[in-house]
Amino acid sequence: MSSRKHQGQRPTLEAVAELAGVGRGTVSRVVNGSPGVSAKARAAVETAISQLNYIPNPAARSLVTSRTDCVALVIPESESRLAAEPYFSAVIRGVSTELADTEMQLLLILVRDRRELDRLTRFAAARRVDGVLLVSIHDDDPLPGLLEEMRMPTVLAGRRSPEESLSHVHSDNVGGAATAVRHLIDGGRATIATITGPLDMDVGNSRLRGWREALAERGMPVDERLVAVSDFTEEGGRTAMRDLLDRVPGIDAVFAASDVMAVGALTELRERGRRVPDDVAVIGFDDSVIARHTTPALTSVRQPIEAIGRSMTRLLLEEIAEPTTAHQQLVLPTTLIVRDSA
Amino acid sequence: MSSRKHQGQRPTLEAVAELAGVGRGTVSRVVNGSPGVSAKARAAVETAISQLNYIPNPAARSLVTSRTDCVALVIPESESRLAAEPYFSAVIRGVSTELADTEMQLLLILVRDRRELDRLTRFAAARRVDGVLLVSIHDDDPLPGLLEEMRMPTVLAGRRSPEESLSHVHSDNVGGAATAVRHLIDGGRATIATITGPLDMDVGNSRLRGWREALAERGMPVDERLVAVSDFTEEGGRTAMRDLLDRVPGIDAVFAASDVMAVGALTELRERGRRVPDDVAVIGFDDSVIARHTTPALTSVRQPIEAIGRSMTRLLLEEIAEPTTAHQQLVLPTTLIVRDSA
DNA sequence: AGACAGAGTGGGAGCGCTCCCAGTCGGTTG
């Protein structure tokens, strides 16, 4: 009855049990920290484990528990935004930090086209992860609904609409935008334009709403010609600025819904010979690295992106552990970082 | 003998076999595209599969094949460089692109401290991935050796030393640096300093060597006081520039081994009232987004980072498929992008 | 003294797949 294991192989539970002189069940209990193991048995098993350098086979475990100990972070990158935006890096850092205390691993999934979307769908249907984090949500995004249908624990950064049914985390976009606009008003600006993000995204809408609310609150007229809808890209920001200036030459301030777009606006203003902040004040959103390096340095609304990543992960882990918990929502505060552009 | 499967469950191979009226083996052969299945049987199986919406259970498959269909991208981020550097984003994009045609998934692992290193080691020992991509290699990094020992297919971005034994991909750091320095010489610069990366990294050394070689090649003296060793951070670049200027006030050009450090240098130069490029020319390395947004716009050596990610992945996939293949090495070309700073 | 908890334990069953080996069944061949 002695062992005749292939020596090249990794040791199995069985091998540990044999060496420790106990049964498989006991080893399993020790490995998983289950109660009901005598101190003596536990010690014997632990010795055997470290002696054999035993590491459980995750596939075997996964087969029976149907857990994978993996979560996916899904980034739709159709607009090649991963290139320019430190946003995603920051989220990744946050997620990874929160996961570090766990045995969970992070799967990164970039979804750029239809094909990759299908791939992700199959992937989720195969239950290759225990949960999914979704960033950069568009209103008509099919993914959240799909995941909800297959009962996959999911947390969104942002939301499809103000009455989002899934758990989600986002920063106070309305408040942040309003603060920026108020700062412009307080600086004596009278004609404050805004360059928005895509309006099929809640963050685009909310930041626009912040602009509206701040103006209304101070009794300033809300002229729709001062709204240029854009797309979070530098080129888009520049084009928007151009349109704005053509439409209303007297503009003396712009609130852009992202730093990247603000940079585009800055370029256009320079080209037209408008001085910043003397002629036109500019405020961005995100407080990304780039904000410190523009000329003049960009005033911007900081949102705690890394914290968003951490919070999302925390919510997701809770939801995985306790799938019955009601969906939660978290709003994180923003801060206005004043530099030279406004 | 009819089926009495729990209806909430996902369908299994067995269920498909039953519905198609064939054996498990045949279904397995169809799913895996093995030859030796009659057209009739294949059709029946395919119908059954789409009817039941069957998706193979990866854990079960993994248990018997001991493949995981996952590769890990490991990023040591001790210096919090992920924050500032689009480098990592670009690598991720490249890797992801190359993986898109495969059924392989990407696991992202940030290693920031000792604890996370241990976690990664356990992870690799548990064979939770089929292969590993490693970026930002330091000479004394224990990880490559560890992975080599456990026979884990591995590809490095960069190398531990010029006689690296593992497969690796890197750009022509020596050549790129030399080109930059030659450009400075051609521009009439006489006292050309350099701000290096960490010298325990091959990329740091190689770029420094490029500086040396270009000077030597043009018969210019190589003054060691013109070398400031730094660390790829903005603050480090600034400090290095300060030291350089204190040591040799007559400097009229600097080659920085990364854009981020070049930005730091630019800041210091501005502070000291040295005009760029009039008094001092500056060239960076990487051609990252930031280079276009500094004032003046930064001349920089572009390296094809996304292509590096793609190449690494290609090599890794080959090595996974054919573990016996000799380790390969790939060097990718660089290009000097001339802007306003030199 | 006998009955009975309760703690601790061993090991069977089974997760869903792949691998492989014996078949089966037509169609050739000598």
Next chain:
DNA sequence: CAACCGACTGGGAGCGCTCCCACTCTGTCT
């Protein structure tokens, strides 16, 4: 006409684990 061959097929065995049930001990209570 028998022997044989190749193409195709079914299903047993087994991957390494967890789950759970039955069992063995102690010690305790009546």
